[in-house]
Amino acid sequence: MSVTVAIPTPLRPFTAGHDSIELAGDTVGQVLDGLLAAHTGLKRHLVQEDGRLRNFVSLYLNETDIRHLASTATPVRPGDVLTIVPSIAGGSPATADTKAGLSHTEMLRYSRHLLLPEVGVSGQRKLKAARVLTVGAGGLGSPLSLYLAAAGVGTIGIVDFDVVDLTNLQRQIVHGTSTLGRSKLDSAEERLTDLNPNVRIERHETRLTSQNALEILGEYDIVVDGTDNFPTRYLVNDACVLLGKPNVYGSIFRFEGQASLFYAAQGPCYRCLYSEPPPPGLVPSCAEGGVLGVLPGIIGSIQALETIKWIIGAGSSLLGRLLLFDALKLRFRELELRKDPACPLCGPHPSIHELIDYEAFCGIGAEPAYNGPEITAEELQREMGEKGDLVLIDVREPHEWDIVHIEGARLIPLNQLPERVAELDGHAEIVTHCHHGARSMKALEILKGAGFGRVRSLAGGIDAWAERVDTGMARY
Amino acid sequence: MTLRLSAALVDEIRRAGELAYPSECCGVLAGRAGAVKEVVKLVPVINRRTDDPHRYLIAPDDLRQVEAGLRATGLEVLGCYHSHPDHPAAPSAFDTDQAWPWYSYIIVRVDRGGAAELASWVLHDDRSAMSPEQVDVLSEV
Numbered sequence: 001m002s003v004t005v006a007i008p009t010p011l012r013p014f015t016a017g018h019d020s021i022e023l024a025g026d027t028v029g030q031v032l033d034g035l036l037a038a039h040t041g042l043k044r045h046l047v048q049e050d051g052r053l054r055n056f057v058s059l060y061l062n063e064t065d066i067r068h069l070a071s072t073a074t075p076v077r078p079g080d081v082l083t084i085v086p087s088i089a090g091g092s093p094a095t096a097d098t099k100a101g102l103s104h105t106e107m108l109r110y111s112r113h114l115l116l117p118e119v120g121v122s123g124q125r126k127l128k129a130a131r132v133l134t135v136g137a138g139g140l141g142s143p144l145s146l147y148l149a150a151a152g153v154g155t156i157g158i159v160d161f162d163v164v165d166l167t168n169l170q171r172q173i174v175h176g177t178s179t180l181g182r183s184k185l186d187s188a189e190e191r192l193t194d195l196n197p198n199v200r201i202e203r204h205e206t207r208l209t210s211q212n213a214l215e216i217l218g219e220y221d222i223v224v225d226g227t228d229n230f231p232t233r234y235l236v237n238d239a240c241v242l243l244g245k246p247n248v249y250g251s252i253f254r255f256e257g258q259a260s261l262f263y264a265a266q267g268p269c270y271r272c273l274y275s276e277p278p279p280p281g282l283v284p285s286c287a288e289g290g291v292l293g294v295l296p297g298i299i300g301s302i303q304a305l306e307t308i309k310w311i312i313g314a315g316s317s318l319l320g321r322l323l324l325f326d327a328l329k330l331r332f333r334e335l336e337l338r339k340d341p342a343c344p345l346c347g348p349h350p351s352i353h354e355l356i357d358y359e360a361f362c363g364i365g366a367e368p369a370y371n372g373p374e375i376t377a378e379e380l381q382r383e384m385g386e387k388g389d390l391v392l393i394d395v396r397e398p399h400e401w402d403i404v405h406i407e408g409a410r411l412i413p414l415n416q417l418p419e420r421v422a423e424l425d426g427h428a429e430i431v432t433h434c435h436h437g438a439r440s441m442k443a444l445e446i447l448k449g450a451g452f453g454r455v456r457s458l459a460g461g462i463d464a465w466a467e468r469v470d471t472g473m474a475r476y
Numbered sequence: 477m478t479l480r481l482s483a484a485l486v487d488e489i490r491r492a493g494e495l496a497y498p499s500e501c502c503g504v505l506a507g508r509a510g511a512v513k514e515v516v517k518l519v520p521v522i523n524r525r526t527d528d529p530h531r532y533l534i535a536p537d538d539l540r541q542v543e544a545g546l547r548a549t550g551l552e553v554l555g556c557y558h559s560h561p562d563h564p565a566a567p568s569a570f571d572t573d574q575a576w577p578w579y580s581y582i583i584v585r586v587d588r589g590g591a592a593e594l595a596s597w598v599l600h601d602d603r604s605a606m607s608p609e610q611v612d613v614l615s616e617v
Binding site for chain 1: 502504528531532534535536537552556558560562563564566568569571575576579581587
C-alpha cells in the first residue's frame with residue numbers, strides 16, 4: 001500500500017489529468033520528491049529555487065496541515081491521503097512598501113541608473129516615491145510620460161479627457177493605431193503600464209478647471225505642463241504658485257519650442273514671463289498652424305529631464321532660464337528669466353489670491369469681431385448646381401490647396417485678398433471658404449468692407465464639405 | 477480557455493469591489509470546466525490579509541471549506557476574483573508571483589469607489605507572466 005496524493009484542479013494539466021497519484025515513501029518529503037520526479041512540470045509551481053515549498057502551497061496530511069505536524073519530516077503510513085491545497089493570494093501594486101527598497105527586478109530594470117553616482121539607489125528610490133502630474137496626454141505628454149514611466153517615477157497622474165484621433169499619431173507616440181477612438185487615458189495607461197508595470201498611473205479624466213485644479217494638483221509633488229492652450233497654461237501656473245509647487249513648462253509651435261522650470265518659491269513663474277495672454281486668435285494652435293511631429297518629442301523629453309533632475313536633485317535646473325529651440329536652424333538659445341517684482345501672482349504685493357476665470361482672462365468666449373452670413377456645405381452644393389455664376393473663393397494657403405481643394409474654387413490666400421479684391425466682380429454672388437471657417441469669416445469682413453454685398457462664408461470650411469458632401473475627399 | 481459567466485455575476489463582482497473599496501475584495505469562481513470554463517456562482521471569501529488593504533488572501537482552510545461545499549453540487553473551483561482599488565485590472569507582480577496555473581484570475585478595477593473595467597488572467601505554464609483570457613458575458617434572457 002502506498003500514500004495517495006490528491007492533486008487540485010489547477011495542477012492536473014501537469015499530472016496528465018490525474019486527480020490522485022499513488023506514491024511510496026516514509027515521510028511527506030519523500031512522497032513529495034517522488035511526485036516531483038514523476039511529474040517534473042509540477043516543480044516550478046510547488047517549490048522555490050531553494051527547494052522549499054512555495055508560500056501559497058499548503059499540504060494536508062489527511063485533515064491536518066503539515067505545518068502543525070512536523071512539516072516535510074512528518075512520517076506517513078500506507079493509506080494516508082496527502083492533499084495539495086492552494087491558498088490564493090494577490091493584490092494591487094500599491095502596497096505599503098513602495099517607499100521601501102527596490103526589488104531585485106527593479107534593481108535590474110534600473111541598472112543603468114544605478115550605475116550613475118548622480119542617481120544611484122537613493123535617487124532611484126526618490127523617483128519611486130515621487131508623485132508627478134502631467135497635464136495633457138498629447139504631443140508633450142507622450143514623450144514626457146513615457147520617459148517618466150521608464151525612469152521609474154512611482155506615481156504618474158495624467159489629466160486628459162480627449163480620445164485618440166488619427167491626426168494625433170504623427171507626434172503623440174504614447175498612443176497607437178490600435179487605440180484609435182479610445183480615451184487617451186486608457187491608451188496611455190495601457191502603454192505606460194506595459195513599459196513599466198511598477199508605475200502607478202492615476203487617472204484624471206476631466207478638463208482641468210478653476211474648480212478642480214487645486215484639488216488635483218494638490219496631490220502631487222511636481223506638475224508638468226503639457227497643455228496646448230493659454231487658459232489651461234495660466235490655470236496650471238496659478239494653481240502651482242498658490243500651492244507652492246514646481247511647474248515644468250514646455251510649449252511648441254510649428255518648428256519652435258520653449259521650456260523652463262517655474263517655481264515661485266525660488267524663482268519666476270509663467271506670469272513673470274508673460275503677464276498677459278496674447279489676444280485670442282493671434283497665436284494659432286497646432287491644429288491650426290501645424291507642428292513638426294518630432295518637436296514635441298524634443299521639448300517633452302526636456303521636460304521629463306528637468307522633472308527627473310528636480311526629483312533626484314542633480315545638476316542645475318532650468319529655473320530662471322527660458323530655453324528656446326529652433327528646429328529648422330537646429331539651435332538652442334537661452335534667456336535669463338527674473339522674478340517680476342510687479343507680478344500680480346508671485347510678487348511681493350500680489351493681487352491674485354485665488355484661481356480666476358481663465359477663459360475670460362484669455363478673451364475666449366467673447367463675441368467674435370465679425371459675424372457674417374454663412375452657408376452650409378449642403379446648401380453650397382445645391383446652389384453650385386443651380387447657379388452657374390456662383391464664385392467660390394478659397395482663402396487658404398497654397399500648400400493647403402495642394403492637399404485638397406473644391407473643383408471650381410479659386411485660390412486667393414487671405415493675406416493677399418485686400419490687394420486682389422479688384423480681381424473680383426462686385427455683382428457676383430461670392431462664397432468664401434477656408435479649412436474650418438475662421439479665416440473665411442475674416443475674408444468676408446474684408447469683402448464687405450470693400451463694398452461686396454452678396455457674400456457668404458462656408459460654415460465649417462472645406463472640412464465640412466469633405467465630411468458631408470464630397471465624402472471621397474481627403475480630410476486633414 | 478474561454479471563461480463564461482452571466483452579466484449578473486459580473487455585476488456581483490463589480491459590486492463586491494465597490495463595497496470593499498478602498499480595500500480589496502476576493503472570492504472564488506465556482507463552476508464547471510469543459511471546453512470552456514463556465515462560472516455558475518461566486519463564493520465570497522473572507523480576505524485573511526488584514527495588515528495591508530492592497531493584498532488579499534484566500535486561506536487554504538477556507539478554500540477547503542469552499543471545495544467541500546461545492547462537491548455536493550458537482551461544481552469545482554475555477555479560479556478567483558479580486559479588485560484593484562484605483563489600479564488597472566491587470567495583474568501586479570505580486571499577483572503573478574502568487575498565481576496558480578490553470579485558475580482564472582478575474583480582476584476588477586475600482587476607481588474612487590466606482591467599478592471600472594474587468595478582465596480575466598491566466599498564468600503561463602513557465603510562471604513568467606499572466607495573459608488575459610477571453611471572457612464571454614452572457615446577458616440574461
